[in-house]
Amino acid sequence: MGEIYPGGGIFQGTSITVLDKNLLLQLEMIAALPDPVFVLTESGRYAALIGGRDRSTYHDGSCLVDFSLYDVLPRAKADWFLDEIRITLREDCLRIVEYVLSADDVEGVDASDGPDGDLWFEGRVQPMPSRVDGERAVLWVASNVSRRHALESALQRLSETDELTGVHNRRKLIKTLDDRLHDARTGTETFALLIVDIDHFKKVNDTWGHLAGDCVLRQFAQLCADLLGERGFIARMGGEEFAIVLAPCSAAQAMAAAEQIRDRVASQHFQLDCGTRLSITVSIGISIVQPDYRHTDDMIRGADDALYAAKKNGRNAIEIQSPPQAQSAGQHSGIAG
Numbered sequence: 001m002g003e004i005y006p007g008g009g010i011f012q013g014t015s016i017t018v019l020d021k022n023l024l025l026q027l028e029m030i031a032a033l034p035d036p037v038f039v040l041t042e043s044g045r046y047a048a049l050i051g052g053r054d055r056s057t058y059h060d061g062s063c064l065v066d067f068s069l070y071d072v073l074p075r076a077k078a079d080w081f082l083d084e085i086r087i088t089l090r091e092d093c094l095r096i097v098e099y100v101l102s103a104d105d106v107e108g109v110d111a112s113d114g115p116d117g118d119l120w121f122e123g124r125v126q127p128m129p130s131r132v133d134g135e136r137a138v139l140w141v142a143s144n145v146s147r148r149h150a151l152e153s154a155l156q157r158l159s160e161t162d163e164l165t166g167v168h169n170r171r172k173l174i175k176t177l178d179d180r181l182h183d184a185r186t187g188t189e190t191f192a193l194l195i196v197d198i199d200h201f202k203k204v205n206d207t208w209g210h211l212a213g214d215c216v217l218r219q220f221a222q223l224c225a226d227l228l229g230e231r232g233f234i235a236r237m238g239g240e241e242f243a244i245v246l247a248p249c250s251a252a253q254a255m256a257a258a259e260q261i262r263d264r265v266a267s268q269h270f271q272l273d274c275g276t277r278l279s280i281t282v283s284i285g286i287s288i289v290q291p292d293y294r295h296t297d298d299m300i301r302g303a304d305d306a307l308y309a310a311k312k313n314g315r316n317a318i319e320i321q322s323p324p325q326a327q328s329a330g331q332h333s334g335i336a337g
């Protein structure tokens with residue numbers, strides 16, 4: 001003889017046996033799952049969906065069931081999902097993947113009923129123990145990790161940004177040089193490192209104070225960033241020393257860019273908070289990647305040596321480390337030995 005189920009859920013008031021009770025509890029748990037869980041087959045068909053009830057984090061994906069990935073997603077995204085399904089089935093183990101999707105990417109989903117914009121998901125993808133409608137399949141648990149992703153991106157940006165000037169910091173510079181050096185060694189692309197150092201900066205601090213010095217550093221960084229635009233990467237190495245990476249870049253192009261910066265800085269008036277306008281000059285050392293360079297330090301050492309020569313030559317100057325064919329340019333420039 002059954003009893004009346006007194007629970008508060010969707011089966012309240014139903015007559016059930018004890019065995020049914022456990023089953024119903026499990027069904028209620030499934031119905032209450034906040035994250036959506038898909039069954040996706042090897043051919044890319046949405047075979048089933050449970051959960052995904054939380055409308056603040058997910059859209060209703062129930063309309064996808066029985067459709068193919070290729071019916072509802074842009075082709076490149078559908079290809080990606082299908083690859084992941086097949087890799088998981090081949091490796092026969094749980095895999096964790098991360099991807100971005102917006103409701104607008106998914107045909108049939110009501111974009112207005114759920115969160116806006118690009119959403120980052122963590123997918124936990126697990127092979128199903130048995131076939132589904134004759135096909136191998138995976139269980140795909142999708143968790144919306146957009147908040148965590150935004151936080152990670154913000155932390156990453158912070159860890160790679162110079163606090164005073166807002167340009168990249170030394171950590172990001174080293175990573176960028178490592179990447180460029182790797183590209184140069186595996187391809188044919190040449191690149192240049194310019195170390196740009198403000199001349200007699202101590203005098204600015206001593207005369208106008210440290211805060212005025214900070215103000216000049218900020219304006220200087222902005223000036224370089226504006227001049228370079230998409231062409232170059234700029235980082236503050238420390239103090240009044242900045243690095244610029246140009247890629248791809250020949251020696252002649254590096255000299256031309258350095259000359260543009262040297263010239264523009266010399267003619268610029270830097271405005272202090274007290275109303276004073278002051279002028280500064282810079283010295284620039286350039287290194288061009290060489291076939292025997294194995295490490296980022298080789299690149300930095302080359303530009304440093306060239307910078308030292310530029311300072312020695314009277315400042316407001318540019319020097320380039322060998323290659324021998326490179327010509328120096330600018331008012332006081334020459335070849336660093």
Ligand SMILES: Nc1nc2c(ncn2[C@@H]2O[C@H](COP(=O)(O)OP(=O)(O)OP(=O)(O)O)[C@@H](O)[C@H]2O)c(=O)[nH]1
Binds near residue numbers: 201203209210240
């Ligand atoms: N305002 C300010 N000054 C800094 C900062 N970091 C380093 N400095 C100053 O930068 C100055 C660098 O001085 P030096 O290394 O002697 O070089 P310089 O006076 O520019 O002379 P040369 O490089 O030889 O032309 C020092 O006075 C440092 O205190 C900073 O974040 N803000």
